[in-house]
Every structure is written in structure tokens, then in C-alpha cells.
Amino acid sequence: METKEIAELIELMAKGNLSEIEVEREGFRLRLRKEPPPAAAHPHMVYASPTSIVAPEKLKELAGPSAESSREIRSPMVGVFYRSPSPDSAPYVEVGQEVNENTVVCIIEAMKVMNEIKAEARGIITEVLAENGKAVDFDRPLFRIRPLP
Structure with missing residues (x-):
């Protein structure tokens, strides 16, 4: 998976307000998870x-x-x-x-x-x-x- 595809996944997470996304392709697995921003806690x-x-x-x-x-x-x-x-x-x-x-x-x-x-x-x-x-x-x-x- 190329960095451009990873960046597109990150953008998709942002636009779709997703907190987690996982992709598996040809033995490669990528899991992206957004932690709550520190501002919510403080x-x-x-x-x-x-x-x-x-x-x-x-x-x-x-x-x-x-x-x-x-x-x-x-x-x-x-x-x-x-x-x-x-x-x-x-x-x-x-x-x-x-x-x-x-x-x-x-x-x-x-x-x-x-x-x-x-x-x-x-x-x-x-x-x-x-x-x-x-x-x-x-x-x-x-x-x-x-x-x-």
C-alpha cells in the first residue's frame, strides 16, 4: 500500500467522522484508529x-x-x-x-x-x-x- 492510499484513508476517516478503519490487501494489513483529542479531556x-x-x-x-x-x-x-x-x-x-x-x-x-x-x-x-x-x-x-x- 502506497503512502498516497494511506493519506486517502486518513482523509476518508476525517470526512466520514470515522474513529477507526481497517484494510487488508495481499497479506498487508493496516489499521488506523483516531484517539479522542486531548481537548475533550482537558x-x-x-x-x-x-x-x-x-x-x-x-x-x-x-x-x-x-x-x-x-x-x-x-x-x-x-x-x-x-x-x-x-x-x-x-x-x-x-x-x-x-x-x-x-x-x-x-x-x-x-x-x-x-x-x-x-x-x-x-x-x-x-x-x-x-x-x-x-x-x-x-x-x-x-x-x-x-x-x-
Whole structure:
């Protein structure tokens, strides 16, 4: 089984919200299992320092009325997280920026393919949770946004 086929299986797991998949072919057996994300066990755990620094007063203002009203943009795949399209370009989004469902917020490089990740919701970016140029796991929180009506 080639790595491309394995990547397709991982993508199938993500899109189908599957927690486990097993494939057997010509004496080769592959079993993929997704463990629950650590965020489920520790909802207040911080995974990485934010890449943008914001004054505490401004963060409270951006965060809105309560943490329960915030939402996370999560990684749909395993790969390397990039905030901008190239090293010398500005980031796709910054803390405090309004986004909509089609706004590209970052790129995740997986198997030398650059995958644009969209916000998929309307809101204000309140926190960047992943570090630029670092590997991210499937379902890892990348950004926190405050939804807008």
C-alpha cells in the first residue's frame, strides 16, 4: 500500500467522522484508529503559545461575553501548519479579523500538497492556537473564533 492510499484513508476517516478503519490487501494489513483529542479531556489546556500577542484587555473584548460562545477551527488532516501562502507573505488572518465561511485561514501541507483551510463559519478570530511551520495532528485546534450572527 502506497503512502498516497494511506493519506486517502486518513482523509476518508476525517470526512466520514470515522474513529477507526481497517484494510487488508495481499497479506498487508493496516489499521488506523483516531484517539479522542486531548481537548475533550482537558478543555482548558493550551497546546501552543499564540503566534500573535494581544493585550489582555483587547483579548477580553475580542473573546466576547463568554468562552462557551467561542468555536474552534480544527485541523482536518495531519500536516504542517502555515499561516501565510509563502514565508514572505502576510498571514491569511490576524487576531481581531472578521472571517466568513469561505475565508482561507491557513494552509496545511500534507504529502507535499498545500491544502487551504477555510473558516467554515462567520466570526472574529480571537486566538491562534497553532505554531507556524510546526506539525499538527488531525482535529487539533488551529484557531478560536467568536461566532457572529
